[in-house]
Amino acid sequence: MSQIWEFKDGATRRWRSTRDDDSGGQPWKVLVHASTNEVINSYDVLEQKLGELGWERYLSDHNLLRFHKPSSVDLISVPRDFSKLKSMHMYDIAVKTRYVFQVRDA
Template structure:
């Protein structure tokens, strides 16, 4: 993506487009369940899909949800607030559940 620079009060800074979040990373990615082509819109939907794959709800705190698959050493950790789910969390899920989830632009 090209960069746009803004000059204000004698200083130069990079202008963020609307497709970037506050941390400077890309946003607007979605997690997609490949077999149904369904976009995951809540943790209830995600948990249902993970339970079907043999994942179990593991430790949960006020800030963190975790899922574990007993047949592996993999652990999926996501923020307890779905609105704080970032693309790095989505890619973590996609890598640990190959051919079931993918991350894409909407």
């Protein structure tokens, strides 16, 4: 499977396609702040938006960034390298912050 990356308007998109498939691929997912339609393209932006909701950075780990909301038992864990953020991490954030973040096709 080959991969092509595209950087456009502050968003990263990865198109996946197989060598036998000339129809292109499926677009990569992006995490979007719902009220502003802002694509989250760095952990600085994500941490700022989560901080506005009462989430705090939780315990250091050399592989993960973790965020905890003191009023809940939820914990958001994401890889420390933003380029390794996958759709499963994005959906985890969207579920734990209902109506604030959305996962969309890039």
